[in-house]
Amino acid sequence: MAALTPVIAQPLINPGKTGILIRNDTLYWSISPLMTIADLGVxxxxxxxxxxxxxVENLEIDPLKRxxxxxxxxxxxxxxxxxxxxxxxxNAMPIKHYSGYLVKNGLSIGSxxxxxxxxxxxxxDYQQALAYYKQSDTEYARRNNAKFAYEGNGIIFPKRLLEGKASDAILERSGVGKSVGNTFLITDMYRNAELYLNEKxxxxDELNALPFDRVIKVEIKKERFDKKCVIVYAN
Structure with missing residues (x-):
């Protein structure tokens, strides 16, 4: 009997563009900082x-769209x-990547x-994106505000997630959402956190009085000693 040929991972097409790799019954995906909207569509x-x-629920790019x-x-x-x-x-630096995989009976996200x-x-791709960042360091590296002292591995909730199908789960797990009175809702788990409404x-109590219609998105960051920072972006 002939020897079996080893299964070698083969990208469906250029992994730098699609970020997709299939190995056996597992599909690996990875978003690089240089991917475009078209790449994400593929x-x-x-x-x-x-x-x-x-x-893609929310996407933000640098001011020069690189x-x-x-x-x-x-x-x-x-x-x-x-x-x-x-x-x-x-501080407007590129993401390193965001990755996960799919199998027949489940998935992993944030791997x-x-x-x-x-x-x-x-x-x-990340090294190239870092080079772009360093070229414009004076434009991006704004470190004069306390909220930028927090690590960048937080989570962002666009407005539509806070009032969509996942809103109850987000409120329970992350403590932010929409109140029955149509105001922004942030729970007491953030009483000792750094809180911002845009730059202020x-x-x-001030955030809980904010009309929900004004909310654009919410950003939650965590400092290395578990102190949290919440930034509500609003009109």
Missing amino acids: MRKKIGEFGGDFM YITAITVSVKSKSGSTGLGSTEGL NYIPEPLSQRIKT KVNV
Whole structure:
């Protein structure tokens, strides 16, 4: 009997563009900071062909439109498992990546494991994005406000998530949402946190009085000693 040929991971197409790699019955996906909206559209298509679904819930790019600074995605597997997560760069820096995988009966989101050759391309994209950032360091590196002292691995909730199907889960897990009185709602878990309404430092009561119609998005960051910072962006 002839020897079996080892199964070698093969990208569906250029992993630097699609961020997709299939190995056996697992689809690995990874978003690099240099991906465009078109690239993310191709990623969604390929995940759909695998039986899952992939949605970009929020996307932020640097002022010169060269790299991704923050992204929130939701993923669904063929079996119905779902995941929601996000990442962002600190002080308008590029994201390193945002990755996960899909299998027949489940998924992982926010994974640090990226197999080769996808991993190398993601690292290359990040280094290129860092070079773009350093070229414009004086424009991006705003460190004169206390809220920028927090790490960039927080989570961003756009307004529509705070009032959508996942709103109850977000309120329970993350403590932010929409009140029955149509105001922004932030729970007492943030009584001792650093709170901002745009650039203005505020308290829990002031945020809870904010009309929800004014809310654009909410950003939650955590400092290395577990102290939290919440920034509500509003009109």
